[in-house]
Amino acid sequence: MIQDELTGAVTIGEASRISGLPIETLRYYDREGLFGELPRDAGGRRRFTPDALGLLDVLLRLRRTGMPVEQVREFAEYVRAGDHLRAGRLALLRAHRERVAMDLAQLQADLEVIDWKIAAYQAAEDGNDPPPRDSMTTN
């Protein structure tokens, strides 16, 4: 039984394929409480409902953008707690958003310098003049 035809819930293996995360990691996340009370089938196996999968997609993005697991758990809890805590949820997300935006800017700047380095090496390789815009020394 891969998919519950009625509810659309899937097994952990399927969830793994969908999300790209190893099964072990999904279990780890579950242990850490990221999914709250994940439903189980008669045999005790986890059933990832469409809701859980949707949540997982968001959690994954939070993780990928560098939010620590503990904070992701907090966020997931807010979500589960429902509407009256939306303020906390929003605040958490907003704060994170700022961090990510800064990381992004830093990453872009670093990438630019790396690209410039590549161009410089390439030029030297070809015996041409190095490109302009030095950021520091030329190694």
Add this chain to the structure above:
Amino acid sequence: MIQDELTGAVTIGEASRISGLPIETLRYYDREGLFGELPRDAGGRRRFTPDALGLLDVLLRLRRTGMPVEQVREFAEYVRAGDHLRAGRLALLRAHRERVAMDLAQLQADLEVIDWKIAAYQAAEDGNDPPPRDSMTTN
């Protein structure tokens, strides 16, 4: 003696202030061979030459963009080895560049979704309609 007036070399403490890295981390990097043969003063203290500082700036960018320490060491070695290995240097940098570009794209996509989530929560808070463009479920 903070700066050697003749060579422009600085102490580890100064290098730490310049780079923003803790002294401990600089020593760790040195142990890992990122700087190769770092010059020492009469008393055995590390002297960060302008060259070393310039290199450090690049290494730092590589680290920030997610290159593992071991690979950074490899790169630094190429640099030290001089011109005849420039091809390896270039290849390593190019490969890394691709990875970073992909990370960047992923980060941008994730940030977009997070922003959309924020907007959705905000709208719900205000009692307005949620914004368009759903990526998955609405939690």
Add this chain to the structure above:
DNA sequence: GGTTGACCTGGAGTGGGCTCCAGGTTGCAT
């Protein structure tokens, strides 16, 4: 010449995030 502060070493410890057992069910398919 004694105190102070910045430096040194080798090595142990830490934290986050998985990742991997061992040993045990479950349930479809022969």
Add this chain to the structure above:
DNA sequence: ATGCAACCTGGAGCCCACTCCAGGTCAACC
């Protein structure tokens, strides 16, 4: 009913990148 694949648990182990000792040296200033 026997095999097999996919699931389960509790707990140990691992990797990376630091981070933190303890105990010592060195140079400059009072």
